[in-house]
Amino acid sequence: MGKKVRETALEASAKLREAGLRPTRQRVELAGLLFADGDRHMTAESLHADAAAAGIQVSLATVYNTLHQFTEAGLLRQVVVDAARSYFDTNTGNHQHFFVEDEGTLIDIPGEQIEVAGVPVPPKGLTVDRIDVVIRVKRSA
Amino acid sequence: MGKKVRETALEASAKLREAGLRPTRQRVELAGLLFADGDRHMTAESLHADAAAAGIQVSLATVYNTLHQFTEAGLLRQVVVDAARSYFDTNTGNHQHFFVEDEGTLIDIPGEQIEVAGVPVPPKGLTVDRIDVVIRVKRSA
DNA sequence: CAACTTCTTTAGAACCATTCTAATTTGTTG
DNA sequence: CAACAAATTAGAATGGTTCTAAAGAAGTTG
Numbered sequence: 001m002g003k004k005v006r007e008t009a010l011e012a013s014a015k016l017r018e019a020g021l022r023p024t025r026q027r028v029e030l031a032g033l034l035f036a037d038g039d040r041h042m043t044a045e046s047l048h049a050d051a052a053a054a055g056i057q058v059s060l061a062t063v064y065n066t067l068h069q070f071t072e073a074g075l076l077r078q079v080v081v082d083a084a085r086s087y088f089d090t091n092t093g094n095h096q097h098f099f100v101e102d103e104g105t106l107i108d109i110p111g112e113q114i115e116v117a118g119v120p121v122p123p124k125g126l127t128v129d130r131i132d133v134v135i136r137v138k139r140s141a
Numbered sequence: 142m143g144k145k146v147r148e149t150a151l152e153a154s155a156k157l158r159e160a161g162l163r164p165t166r167q168r169v170e171l172a173g174l175l176f177a178d179g180d181r182h183m184t185a186e187s188l189h190a191d192a193a194a195a196g197i198q199v200s201l202a203t204v205y206n207t208l209h210q211f212t213e214a215g216l217l218r219q220v221v222v223d224a225a226r227s228y229f230d231t232n233t234g235n236h237q238h239f240f241v242e243d244e245g246t247l248i249d250i251p252g253e254q255i256e257v258a259g260v261p262v263p264p265k266g267l268t269v270d271r272i273d274v275v276i277r278v279k280r281s282a
Numbered sequence: 283c284a285a286c287t288t289c290t291t292t293a294g295a296a297c298c299a300t301t302c303t304a305a306t307t308t309g310t311t312g
Numbered sequence: 313c314a315a316c317a318a319a320t321t322a323g324a325a326t327g328g329t330t331c332t333a334a335a336g337a338a339g340t341t342g
Contacts, residue, residue: 001287022225022309024319027268044300059321080275082328083219083227085299098263101270116274117256121238123248126278133274134256137267163309163338185329197317200292206330224299289338296331306313307320 019073029056030066034076039091041079041106043122047088079106081134096133109135149173160214168198171207175217180232182220182247188229220247222275237274250276 012031013023020109021027030047032053034040041118042050048063058066064119067088070076081099096114098107112131122128153172154164160167162168171188175181177244189204199207208229211217220228223239228247230238237255238246257272 012245013250022318024308026320037152061322062320065319080222080224083221083224086224098267100267107264115258115260118254119252119259120254120277122278125281126241126293127281129277129279131244131274131276134271134273135260135263136270137263138270139266140268163289165337169290202293202330203291205291283342285341287338287340291336292332292334294332297329299328301323303321303323305321307318309318310316311318311327312315 008036015075019070019075021069021073025060026056026058027069028053030058030063031070033076034090035048035069039089039108041089043085043087045085048078057119078134081106081136096135098137100139101136102139145255155215160211160216162210162214167199167203168207168210170195171199171204172211172216175211177183179251180230182228182230184228186226203210214236222247222277229280237276239276239278240279242277243280 005015011033012035013030015035015125016023016027019062032050034042034047035055042085044060044064044067044121047067048060049056050061051058067086068131071078071088075090077089077092079089079097079099081087082104085104085136089108091108093111095111096109098109100107116131116133117132119128150169150173151220153169153176156176157168157172159162171192174197175183175188185201185208186204188203188208189199205240205253208217210229212219212229215233218233219231219249220238222228222238223245226245230247230249232249234252237250237251239250240246241248241272255274257274260272262268263269
């Protein structure tokens with residue numbers, strides 16, 4: 001147990017170093033929180049709250065910085081589903097999402113399950129960067 | 142010419158009345174601007190600017206109100222592609238978008254051209270509201 | 283059309299997620 | 313450990329959006 005925590009901290013440090021990010025206390029601890037268990041969705045606010053709950057002392061500004069740096073380093077993926085706030089996902093692989101509009105929560109749709117056909121060639125001078133599929137769902141009566 | 146403008150104003154008034162919205166000067170003029178030519182994408186700011194350029198006197202607050210009312214009435218569709226601002230589309234039919242990230246512009250992908258297969262059944266208690274596909278494109282070197 | 287009710291518009295304040303700033307602290311390297 | 317570069321932070325600033333409360337326009341009724 002104690003060992004496990006230590007290991008993840010070491011792993012996190014290595015991961016950060018590989019990504020060209022200094023393994024600071026805040027980054028290591030946030031990485032530990034983020035990549036400990038399975039896939040995870042979050043906003044800056046929710047991560048800041050979770051960190052506080054886990055006893056990690058980190059400012060909201062650093063949470064924002066970290067989310068962006070992790071995203072740039074390919075450790076996280078940003079998910080645009082809501083004009084009001086930004087979501088991030090620890091699952092960086094090819095997958096799509098359900099978005100529960102009433103709750104503002106995301107649910108992963110694994111792997112290659114969804115297939116998008118008939119995508120036209122983009123106009124001259126443009127190349128496809130990514131295809132995002134969002135399935136908006138509502139609580140049914 | 143004069144006649145054309147008058148007609149669109151009349152059409153707009155009718156359309157608004159049908160939607161349960163009072164045909165006020167602002168709403169009629171904005172509708173005229175929006176539904177005059179073909180499909181159109183906009184943000185609140187851009188519509189406000191276009192209105193000003195067209196000599197329509199309307200406050201930004203009213204532009205926001207109008208966009209939301211038109212959307213609720215099914216005259217517009219909201220497109221979520223950018224966490225920073227909200228886009229609206231006069232094309233309310235079933236279609237998807239290219240989003241040019243460098244420019245913040247949208248390009249329609251007509252009709253049934255795109256097909257999404259393999260959508261799983263949503264978790265218990267949830268029903269699909271809409272499926273959005275966004276093809277993010279970049280200016281190629 | 284007068285009187286009245288209800289809905290709209292509006293300027294400006296308020297809001298809230300996010301970014302920025304400038305000063306302090308921490309990590310790294312020789 | 314000294315010295316420099318990079319990261320963190322509190323709090324201010326920003327920017328899109330919403331709210332507020334007051335004035336104005338539209339609809340209704342007699």
